[in-house]
Amino acid sequence: NAGVTQTPKFQVLKTGQSMTLQCAQDMNHEYMSWYRQDPGMGLRLIHYSVGAGITDQGEVPNGYNVSRSTTEDFPLRLLSAAPSQTSVYFCASSSPGQVYGYTFGSGTRLTVV
Amino acid sequence: AQSVTQLGSHVSVSEGALVLLRCNYSSSVPPYLFWYVQYPNQGLQLLLKYTSAATLVKGINGFEAEFKKSETSFHLTKPSAHMSDAAEYFCAVSEGGNNRLAFGKGNQVVVIP
Numbered sequence: 001n002a003g004v005t006q007t008p009k010f011q012v013l014k015t016g017q018s019m020t021l022q023c024a025q026d027m028n029h030e031y032m033s034w035y036r037q038d039p040g041m042g043l044r045l046i047h048y049s050v051g052a053g054i055t056d057q058g059e060v061p062n063g064y065n066v067s068r069s070t071t072e073d074f075p076l077r078l079l080s081a082a083p084s085q086t087s088v089y090f091c092a093s094s095s096p097g098q099v100y101g102y103t104f105g106s107g108t109r110l111t112v113v
Numbered sequence: 114a115q116s117v118t119q120l121g122s123h124v125s126v127s128e129g130a131l132v133l134l135r136c137n138y139s140s141s142v143p144p145y146l147f148w149y150v151q152y153p154n155q156g157l158q159l160l161l162k163y164t165s166a167a168t169l170v171k172g173i174n175g176f177e178a179e180f181k182k183s184e185t186s187f188h189l190t191k192p193s194a195h196m197s198d199a200a201e202y203f204c205a206v207s208e209g210g211n212n213r214l215a216f217g218k219g220n221q222v223v224v225i226p
Binding site for chain 1: 119122147149155156157158159162203205212213214215216217218219
């Protein structure tokens with residue numbers, strides 16, 4: 001049981017490049033979310049999904065796209081990377097009601113130069 | 114909208130002393146409340162959660178928190194700090210267990226020998 005798996009762990013991008021951060025969970029959780037963590041800011045919600053085919057915007061969605069074609073996968077796409085997107089990105093999953101809380105991945109550290 | 118306030122970004126505590134981290138929340142419906150811990154270069158680990166059952170919640174590693182509706186608070190305590198408690202701690206809220214977690218800005222705990 002791997003939990004929530006994020007790839008890659010580290011990435012350096014040039015300004016304007018695009019990339020996809022991968023997130024997969026094997027717990028059959030309906031809820032999945034993406035957060036970014038910046039020093040002194042806590043974690044801020046980018047996008048979230050309540051099930052396959054259903055996504056919605058969080059607090060800081062600009063510059064990011066998501067899709068949810070399966071229950072297991074929830075990739076985050078950076079369309080045209082900017083230095084302001086330098087951050088640590090966390091994917092998380094949960095079941096409705098969050099009886100067991102959210103399970104977080106180990107994060108992707110992204111640097112945009 | 115749901116939100117969390119954590120005061121004091123850095124908290125220093127002597128080994129063996131009480132650990133007290135304060136969390137106040139705002140929620141328009143009965144909240145679900147969480148404390149997460151993050152060790153350096155790692156993801157977030159659930160310490161404990163409140164989901165409308167007992168107001169005094171016990172978590173892992175000797176931590177506990179008390180939900181006080183009248184004070185809109187969910188403060189985290191541990192009677193005796195250990196060196197291994199040095200980490201960053203985040204309080205988070207979701208409204209009625211929805212799929213959106215709002216995090217506080219975190220407390221960096223330093224344990225002084």
